[in-house]
Amino acid sequence: MELHAEVLKGGMWHPRAPNWRDLAALMLIVAIIVLIGSGTRQMLAPLAAAQQPEISLSPSVLPNYALRTTMRMLVALVASLVFTFTYGTLAAKSRRAEMVLIPLLDVLQSVPVLGYLSFTVVFFVSLAPDRALGAELAAIFAIFTSQAWNMAFSFFQSLRTIPYDLDEASRGFRFSGWQRFWRLEVPFAMPGLIWNTMMSMSGGWFFVVASEAISVGDLHVALPGVGSYVERAIEARDLAAVGWAIVAMTVTIFIYDQLLFRPLVAWADKFRYEQTAAAVASRSWILDLFRRTSLLRTAGESISATTQAAARARLSVRLFARPLAGRKVPSRLLDVVWYGLVLLAIADLGWVLLRFAGAELSWKDLFDAATEGGITLLRVAILVVIATLIWVPIGVAVGLRPVLAEKVQPIAQFLAAFPANLLFPIAVYLIVRFDLSPPIWLSPLMILGTQWYILFNVIAGASAFPNDLKEAARTFRIRGWRWWRDVMLPGIFPYYVTGAITASGGAWNASIVSEAVSWGSTKLNGFGLGAYIAQMTEAGDYPRIALGIAVMSVLVVGMNRLLWRPLYAYAERRTRLD
């Protein structure tokens, strides 16, 4: 999922027209997915119907399930960090690596997360001798895919925007590569990284729930966790159990936020590069507890002393060092060879893809998928418009009242983090109960979870709106529609765009679980690309899953490149005063 929250955090973000690199990256990813999927399909056939741990519907198992779900989140977080530090560093330090890695990352974050899942679950299950472990890995990987790309992007952008004077100071004082990494690069990237992690965590909850219970063809996986619990409740048409799951999730997210992210954000405050003191210092009672309680503080200090010592050691393996001084003219010959290799790899993968598609797919399949894509595109567009019409006025109203904003903002952020798919059964129950038309009434589910991004970004924008401009508008008695058009809307526009990008990206992702849903034995189909992918996944039809994912990726990349990014660039240009 593409989250461009970092732009507001001062990152650079240049609009780019779609180009051949995107196409190449897209091909590469689809080809790899196809290869892995089709390769493992055969391996797994005999293993299909193995035993699964039984999922209980008793509320008493929920704490344990919630814990298991949380553990998956944590493991994925660590994996994402490792990925970020290596991938981001490599891309930032090597021009040639960047040429390949960055377009790849760009497409990777546009591929629907649940699209990866259909393929990877089979792959991971085949990897691990113990089936449960394989399924665990697949679920963790799904969460990983929902946050790693963003984090790596944020880290990469931070590395590229390291202030010139700090770079010179660290070179002038002859930091080793290791020292530079831990003393300059990681600290500088930290606020953006944590912000991005927090933003993608919301997506993470959504996907961990979706990935715990999944069926691909004959393979059914149900890992103990909140997601499986809800799945089981749907099968049993047990509305009370759904309610319990919602309660459990709410408590879990609350604790996770308080114990992990609040302290992190408050702690990361010291890494802010701006030399002025923050207007509102972030606070965390946990961090305060650590800082004030002497026993905990001693423990904390000894840990930090150890890590400090590690970061300060020279360790002069010049692994990450980039000799900036007198940067040599890059060798043309090596460039040509490198380009050649990249082109060769792309051509090869293209050929594989073509052969694969030619054997399994017809033009009609492409037409079908594209039509379904059109339906979902229309749906996303309408939903974003509706969510905008609802939340922009509310967000502005809230944002202009600081006391209210302070209370509403955490709630909006919490709602954004809450996995909306837990709420689907209730909506589906109502649709079945009142016999509503699925194609229309299933649509709002797509944006149920992500509309909050629009709300809290607009609130943030309205809160940050300069006071003198507000006063000027009042003095000149600018009111009504003119006030919206000339004063407020331009002021919140960049914030709104950031929120809308996230909301629309999230809606695409959610379409896979929201366009086709069930309640007990009743199946509702809302049509659209998400439903298409979901059905093909259920049927284990790999070529068509791949086709569906590819079409969705193209639509998402296209929408980002042709609509959102130009809009963002425009907003940034127009609302700046210098």
Add this chain to the structure above:
Amino acid sequence: MADDQRAIIELRNICMAFAKRSGEPLPVLDDINMSIRVGEIVGLLGRSGSGKSTLLRIAGGLIRPTSGEVVYRDTPLTEPAEGIAIVFQTFALFPWLTVLENVEAGLDALGLPREEARKRAQDSIDLIGLDGFQSAYPRELSGGMRQRVGFARATAVRPDVLLMDEPFSALDVLTAETLRTDFLDLWVEHQLPTKAVLMVTHNIEEAVLMCDRLIVLSSNPARIAAEVPITLPRPRSRLEEEFGNIVDDVYSVLTARTIASLRALKQTHEGLAQPLPRASVNRMSGLIEILAMPPHNGQAELDTLASSLSLEINDLFPIAEGLHILEFAELKDGALKLTAAGHVFARSDTDGRKRLFREHLLRFVPLTAHICRVLQEREGRRTPRLRFEVELEDHLNRHDAERTLRALTAWGRYAELFDYDDKTRAFSTLSHAG
């Protein structure tokens, strides 16, 4: 004394060129030869953008010159070396490290053991007057205290050579004065562990106050224009007559250089190679008015002007240069003198000023006439800015070209010669202008 004449660091035939948009090299530094000897403070003086900071970074091994070499301790310097430390204009402190950690950071890079590093950092902090601030983060400190951390960090590594890049220019006047005095006291008492200092500055008084020798750079490309030894005994006072004479001399050298370079640039490439200074119409009008009034009555020394307007020479020079280019005033021997047109301008009302400004702009800035001509020739009379950017970058570096075009856009808009639309990034003719 013989020992004192030994060069610690020597720059030999340094040339530096950046690539133009067309790929051709654009020289910034041209054949610079200089050396810094034990026991002296050398000042590098020049206009902003003259390449003095680049030269300092070359001396520090941060940038490799296009040709020529830096010799430090008898070996060519290819990367930052132990024994050379830099104090930055923007302080360059790590915001996430405390004062103590910032000072230690430079020592960690030397691979010193923890205790040793701690001791040296502490000594350095004491020396620079930061005691009591060890656990503060840079954001909690005032600008002056931040720069003290910069000094402490640099002296902690006990460098032979201290390179300072406009170390006081980001500070307010009072703070800068305190830091300068403190630094000079330590230097005179030989308390600093450093043998020589190279300092970039654009503040002429500061240079005369602190340095044993000044190297004045010309610009486009930078060459050594003059070398001024300063033998005044320390402590020096700004009130001494000799001090004032040296300051005047340096001003004259700088203005003479500026005038020569303006003339030369105007005569090449039909005047399109002439870079324009960052001088707004408001500032130029203001300076004309002040010059026209008593006590100046049409003429003033630049240093008098600078101190009476509390402008840094770096702020005053572009305005004076703008007036010189537009021939509203003449720069000569460190003084600025209004021309007849300048006097008329001072007396005119808004419309009269605009008319006069328009005439001078068309006559003395060839680029203006060029843009107007192109606009006339074009169908639809709209021309993308990019076209002129590309043209300018044939002769100027990107930075100068951008500044020139910005200045001209503002001037042209004031003179109502043409219009510029930032959304479409295009110039167009005004409907009522010819």
